[in-house]
Amino acid sequence: MNSAFRVEVLASNQDRSGFRCGEPILDKYFETQVSQDIRRFVTKCFVALDNESDLVAGFYTLASSSVSTTDLPEALVRRLPRYANLPAARTGRLAVDQRFSGRGLGAALLGDAVARTVQSGPAAWCLVVDAKNETAAAFYVHHGFQPLASEPRTLFLPLATGQKLLLR
Numbered sequence: 514m515n516s517a518f519r520v521e522v523l524a525s526n527q528d529r530s531g532f533r534c535g536e537p538i539l540d541k542y543f544e545t546q547v548s549q550d551i552r553r554f555v556t557k558c559f560v561a562l563d564n565e566s567d568l569v570a571g572f573y574t575l576a577s578s579s580v581s582t583t584d585l586p587e588a589l590v591r592r593l594p595r596y597a598n599l600p601a602a603r604t605g606r607l608a609v610d611q612r613f614s615g616r617g618l619g620a621a622l623l624g625d626a627v628a629r630t631v632q633s634g635p636a637a638w639c640l641v642v643d644a645k646n647e648t649a650a651a652f653y654v655h656h657g658f659q660p661l662a663s664e665p666r667t668l669f670l671p672l673a674t675g676q677k678l679l680l681r
Contacts, residue, residue: 518564518621523548523551523558523572527562528568528569532610535611550574557574571608571618572607573606574605575604577601577602582597584663585662585669589671593638600638601640601669602640603641619652631676640675641667643666643667
């Protein structure tokens with residue numbers, strides 16, 4: 514993680530009202546809905562805080578998920594256990610406030626998500642993301658993610674690969 518930021522679990526006393534990433538859907542989710550999802554045990558939310566100002570510079574959510582092996586490339590499936598579905602962690606949302614963009618924070622948040630998933634109790638074979646648009650999909654592809662066959666904007670990154678690419 515960039516030393517100008519620290520990542521923590523979202524706390525109720527952190528001000529989310531000024532967060533603007535440029536995607537109104539993500540801004541609204543972060544300001545009004547994420548707390549409900551946390552209370553309902555649907556997701557966990559992690560925030561990157563600017564060390565100087567304590568402003569929320571970015572966030573991502575993590576939840577449990579699975580991927581169907583029929584959605585994965587055949588060359589990859591041949592090396593995996595013969596299960597219909599594999600355990601996964603899902604980053605449903607990831608955003609960086611416009612005031613902090615261009616500092617590598619998005620990639621650092623992805624790396625943090627990989628590290629937390631690897632260190633968590635339940636096993637997960639990959640990290641899955643839901644790209645909100647083509648720009649977001651390109652960001653994830655740039656960081657080693659591949660699209661699922663059935664959902665091109667749902668991308669996956671095997672955690673073994675993620676550790677090599679994002680945790681250098």
